[in-house]
Amino acid sequence: MDKDTKLKSVRDGFGEALVEIGEKNKDVVVLTADLADSTRVKEFAEKFPDRFFQVGVAEQSLVTVAAGMAEAGKIPFTTSYAVFSPGRTFEQIKVTVALNDLPVKIIGAHAGFGASMYGATHESLEDIALMRVIPNMVVVSPCDFEEAKKATVAVAENGKPSYLRLARQDTEVITKKEDRFEVGKVNVLRYGEKPEVAIIGTGPILVEALKAAEELKKVGIDAMVVNCHTIKPIDVEGIVKAARVCGAVVTVEEHQIAGGMGSAIAEVLAKNFPVPIEFVGVKDSFGESAKSWEELWEKFGLKSKNIEEAVRKVITRKRT
Amino acid sequence: MIYKAGSGHPGGSLSATEILVALYFEILEENDRFFLSNGHVCPALYAVMAEKGLISKDDLGTYTELGSALQGHPERTKLKDIMNTSGPLGLGLAQAAGYAAIKKDSFVFCMTSDGEHDEGNHWEAVNFAAKYNLGNLIQFVDRNKIQIEGTVEEIMPLGNLKEKYEASDWNVIEIDGHNFSEILSAVEKAKTLKDSPCVILASTIFGKGVSFMEGNPDWHAKAPTDEEYKKAIEEINQNG
Numbered sequence A: 001m002d003k004d005t006k007l008k009s010v011r012d013g014f015g016e017a018l019v020e021i022g023e024k025n026k027d028v029v030v031l032t033a034d035l036a037d038s039t040r041v042k043e044f045a046e047k048f049p050d051r052f053f054q055v056g057v058a059e060q061s062l063v064t065v066a067a068g069m070a071e072a073g074k075i076p077f078t079t080s081y082a083v084f085s086p087g088r089t090f091e092q093i094k095v096t097v098a099l100n101d102l103p104v105k106i107i108g109a110h111a112g113f114g115a116s117m118y119g120a121t122h123e124s125l126e127d128i129a130l131m132r133v134i135p136n137m138v139v140v141s142p143c144d145f146e147e148a149k150k151a152t153v154a155v156a157e158n159g160k161p162s163y164l165r166l167a168r169q170d171t172e173v174i175t176k177k178e179d180r181f182e183v184g185k186v187n188v189l190r191y192g193e194k195p196e197v198a199i200i201g202t203g204p205i206l207v208e209a210l211k212a213a214e215e216l217k218k219v220g221i222d223a224m225v226v227n228c229h230t231i232k233p234i235d236v237e238g239i240v241k242a243a244r245v246c247g248a249v250v251t252v253e254e255h256q257i258a259g260g261m262g263s264a265i266a267e268v269l270a271k272n273f274p275v276p277i278e279f280v281g282v283k284d285s286f287g288e289s290a291k292s293w294e295e296l297w298e299k300f301g302l303k304s305k306n307i308e309e310a311v312r313k314v315i316t317r318k319r320t
Numbered sequence B: 001m002i003y004k005a006g007s008g009h010p011g012g013s014l015s016a017t018e019i020l021v022a023l024y025f026e027i028l029e030e031n032d033r034f035f036l037s038n039g040h041v042c043p044a045l046y047a048v049m050a051e052k053g054l055i056s057k058d059d060l061g062t063y064t065e066l067g068s069a070l071q072g073h074p075e076r077t078k079l080k081d082i083m084n085t086s087g088p089l090g091l092g093l094a095q096a097a098g099y100a101a102i103k104k105d106s107f108v109f110c111m112t113s114d115g116e117h118d119e120g121n122h123w124e125a126v127n128f129a130a131k132y133n134l135g136n137l138i139q140f141v142d143r144n145k146i147q148i149e150g151t152v153e154e155i156m157p158l159g160n161l162k163e164k165y166e167a168s169d170w171n172v173i174e175i176d177g178h179n180f181s182e183i184l185s186a187v188e189k190a191k192t193l194k195d196s197p198c199v200i201l202a203s204t205i206f207g208k209g210v211s212f213m214e215g216n217p218d219w220h221a222k223a224p225t226d227e228e229y230k231k232a233i234e235e236i237n238q239n240g
Helices: A010-024 A040-049 A059-071 A090-098 A127-134 A145-157 A206-218 A236-246 A263-270 A293-299 A302-320 B010-027 B039-052 B055-064 B092-102 B120-131 B161-167 B180-192 B226-239
Strands: A007-009 A028-032 A052-054 A075-081 A104-107 A138-140 A162-165 A170-172 A187-190 A198-203 A224-229 A230-232 A249-256 A275-280 B034-038 B108-113 B137-143 B169-177 B200-204
Touching: A007 A010, A007 B200, A010 A028, A010 A040, A010 A145, A028 A040, A028 A059, A059 A075, A059 A090, A059 B092, A059 B120, A090 A230, A127 A138, A127 A162, A127 A230, A127 A249, A127 A263, A138 A145, A145 A162, A162 B055, A187 A206, A198 A236, A198 A263, A198 A302, A206 A224, A206 A249, A206 A302, A224 A236, A230 A263, A236 A249, A236 A263, A249 A263, A249 A302, A263 A275, A275 A302, B010 B039, B010 B108, B010 B137, B010 B180, B034 B092, B039 B055, B092 B108, B092 B120, B092 B137, B137 B180, B161 B169, B161 B200, B169 B180, B180 B200
Parallel strands: A028 A052, A028 A075, A075 A104, A104 A162, A138 A162, A198 A224, A198 A249, A249 A275, B034 B108, B108 B137, B137 B200, B169 B200
Antiparallel strands: A007 A170, A138 A230, A187 A224
């Protein structure tokens, strides 16, 4: 990474876009469970006090009150840490939001290892799995500041129950303002020339995927890198296309391997176009405390070197 | 309905009947809304809605059948005239409060059971409604003193509900939940209390009107046999 590369967070992109949407659409209301500042809704609260509701440390009420507001015609954004909502609020989301098919937006902040200093209780590695099994639910996991802005606008306007997964940490902005963003459609971040493998990732960990692709190029392995920002509805066509071109897939996510984005991709490919797949993610274990999320990416095997190793493995499998 | 379906919740349905009748026939005006929280009493809700002409009486026989709008617990996407899907307890008051916080010009009614006062989600909503001064929110508590596995007193005592609500800055009115004039006058009074939400603690009898069901937790979720059904209908008809 260049010295002057600007680092920004997904949550800041969310907060900025939310204020912009709030100005345009008076039906947007925001609720938080005592986490306005760290989930980046403080500016919205200050600008639109009549459309901001502080429910206290009460995540169950956060979601269910929002369901009532959606019933009254509003588009409620509910914010907490992902470990609490959807972590604690699975049933409320299923019953009062999804089964009622209401456009409540569940914002899960500090997803992944971003809250490293707080330890395993505050590290959300299961939220994608929880949300993607619920009918009617849209699940979006933006990879950087710019994409978070677009994702926030998109879910505000989609009329559907939606989960937006937000990372806390400042990371490299790898997409551009002018890039196309469509919920349910993957974006190819790096085509390669004659790619032998598709590295498909979600969230800020895609920085590591791009880094791995550069390193692999040096040793003669050409990789495509695909940004799967929407986990539900999953882009069957885009994923099959990548698998067809490359013949092997490595999935990368800051989440448990079980039930996450990689699982969703494996479901698609097993049915439509089976190719060898390797999974990079958390291997059925809890997180732990560390000064920075980067130490945990290292410890839990989510770095570019781990992705490179998975690529070598999957290519060997493909060739044999 | 429960007899024909072979399943359902007769005890709570019978304790809630008068309040539901009062709501649908006397209380609810055009802009008012009703959220049922203890959705398992839906046989009573469906019967009242049919009597009111909101659903066909013929449909009552389809309760819990495949493809029926009358699900085992009420579902908003299948039955358009209701506000919320319910069944899992402790969720309804929060949804009603959310609606009331937006629609300040309508009265928003909610029915909860005393058993579901065990749920933390419910008390979170109690706090929310008080904080946002939801004077347009009126909650009926069907205080039938029975829950699935026994009496509320045995399973999880609620203490003094009146004092708990008062301490949470709610208005409290206590009534006999089987007495129509008490139900109606409580609502009239609740509507005048505009600065904070109001709870109407309605003392009721679980399984009201059927001697062998009254106060007996065994009838929380059980369908009557042929003989029990006959006896229950006789008793209800006698009591008029």
